[in-house]
Amino acid sequence: MTEKRQFRAIKGTRDILPPDSSLWNWFERAAREVFESYNFREIRLPIFEETDLFARSIGADTDVVGKEMYTFEDRDESSISLRPEATASVVRAYIEHGMHTLPGNVKLYYIGPMFRRERPQKGRYRQFYQIGAEVLGQSDAPAIDAEVLEMLVVLFKRAGLALITLSVNSIGCKQCRPKYVEVLRQELLKVKDKLGADSQRRIETNPLRVLDSKLPEEQPIIETLPRISDHLCAACRQHFSELKDELNLRGIAYEENWRLVRGLDYYTRTTFEVTAEGLGSQNAVCGGGRYDGLVELLGGHPTKGIGFAIGSDRAILSIQEGGQAPKMPGLGVFVAWMSAATYPAAVRIARKLRECGIAVELPPEAMKFKKSLGLADKLGARYALIIGEDEVTSGTYTLKRLADAEQKKLNENDLLEYLESERRGSGA
RNA sequence: GUGAGCGUAGCUCAGCUGGUAGAGCAUCGGUCUGUGGCACCGAGGGUCGCGGGUUCAAACCCCGUCGCUCACCCCA
Incomplete structure (x- = not known):
């Protein structure tokens, strides 16, 4: 079972x-x-x-x-x-x-x-x-x-x-510390009954730690205790x-x-x-x-x-x-490929981008185009690289910036160059 | 080791003086076969932490138990 x-x-x-x-x-x-x-x-x-x-x-x-x-x-x-x-x-x-x-x-x-x-x-x-x-x-x-x-x-x-x-x-x-500890212990013994149980115990085990106490009622007493600066x-x-x-x-x-x-x-x-x-x-x-x-x-x-x-x-x-957390670089490029005919180009370009140090997501299965852009958005990609049959035949790819929907067509070299300079510029 | 508070869907929570469980967000699918964020429709997902008790009936009351959180002690 x-x-x-x-x-x-x-x-x-x-x-x-x-x-x-x-x-x-x-x-x-x-x-x-x-x-x-x-x-x-x-x-x-x-x-x-x-x-x-x-x-x-x-x-x-x-x-x-x-x-x-x-x-x-x-x-x-x-x-x-x-x-x-x-x-x-x-x-x-x-x-x-x-x-x-x-x-x-x-x-x-x-x-x-x-x-x-x-x-x-x-x-x-x-x-x-x-x-x-x-x-x-x-x-x-x-x-x-x-x-x-x-x-x-x-x-x-x-x-x-x-x-x-x-x-x-x-x-x-x-x-000098042991001498001070002894002085402190003697002083603590004098006020022992005004201290809490924890501090009373520390008089024997570790008098220095009494100084650390957070108990409000002990604070005035602690202020009157001898200070190590006077005993160094x-x-x-x-x-x-x-x-x-x-x-x-x-x-x-x-x-x-x-x-x-x-x-x-x-x-x-x-x-x-x-x-x-x-x-x-x-x-x-x-x-x-x-x-x-x-x-x-x-x-x-x-x-x-x-x-x-x-x-x-x-x-x-x-x-x-503190709200000071820096923005972490996220996904750089989502490769939105359209059909089996475009897949080999997608695989090849994805690898090249990755070799440039860009974070790339390449969908492992065919997706509807709309769905694919939707996923790119949800994954927080900076860009969607659109690879349809038009792009494959023409050799120019469509790069879409998700933030403002601006698109441009670039050939493979320009694409790599552009994204690499973007990456350096943004620190991503 | 001690004390207090809290356990309901992946997350945040609602659920009245007991009547056999809900929302928002998220996820998935559809409207939508080359353009995301929006909208609408739909789906999946829960032995209400667990066990016992009271009751015709328990997410709800009682007991126990486990877990989480915060605090004490101590320390980063």
Whole structure:
């Protein structure tokens, strides 16, 4: 007995259909072009890794590792996990391939799906997509941080993401941060009974995260808490100060947000986030920061690092909600052939147009002429190329622009030339 | 893991205090055998998420269940 069963995409996963997929490709292409203009090169990484890689880099006690990873036992009983983010993989690859011997800083970007088993909501999926970039090397010059931020801003501007805010903070290094965390913890304990249950719990688990709280009633209390900017060591303070100078030099608008902390263990010093409007509760389209100890933590030489990840799902959502989505080139030419006698010419010309890079639809079956033009219209073709018996005998074809019904007769060479220049002109 | 809201045609939805299902759009065909968008006519498409209960009778009321959405947590 065959059970009638409707298959559906697994919770938190989704299909990205045309025409949305065009927008995705457009955005990813923009990112590649911008990143490569800053001399970043693509790294293609595995989608799963040893579970331990993530546990050690992200932090065994974080939610991401503790309860959100897709972890399973391979057939040889080793534990592997679908990647919840890609920085760990980039660092692993950097070490594995001895990339510290490469000249200058190593600048890499990646594009692809990540996996986290959370409850889906607006802008959050279990399979989601990130575009990220990392700079690894011996230098932690603030100019590197600033260049990374400039690159981000350039991409977002180019992608037409309106109403975005860049927030920047420094969370210190492994010398000064623990001292600050302790100070903060002590202060939090004094006001513990005024805090909500979540924040009370965080006093023990991760005091920094209390600063992130959105609870309205906690806001006045949080404002009175000690700020890390007053507790940075001299080196961190200078680094942060120079970063701000660099940002000003580059004309990058930013907000200093002393409450911006990041959830992953490996961050040091510079942290940043880009938020956009109209995204619902999950309004961060990009997050990142410096992670100077991570390479060493994963077994490499002491190395500095900084990077970010853009949430593509959210970036795309923001582009769509902002009404800034660019017009995507659609179907160029619909070949309206009339009869079996005209079909060979239609096939031949369709191929030639396609070789010129024009998107062509060639009906696979004979259609009534009216129907054929109707279909051309519905498919959104720019032109209908009319190939009837007259055209075949005369060798001149009728090109009809659907938008204004203007027609002209062209021989094959003129036709190709005309459409090619049209295509270049329209960017289609 | 917690909470709330919602499930009727491919999509957006209507369906009154219970009387065995509808519209618009979309799709397909026709009016229309070399000129699309318009109009008109017609067709296909639904075990009303699923299961149980109440009732003479359930899309509607009750219980359960599954799914989706949004929010919390956390994060991109």
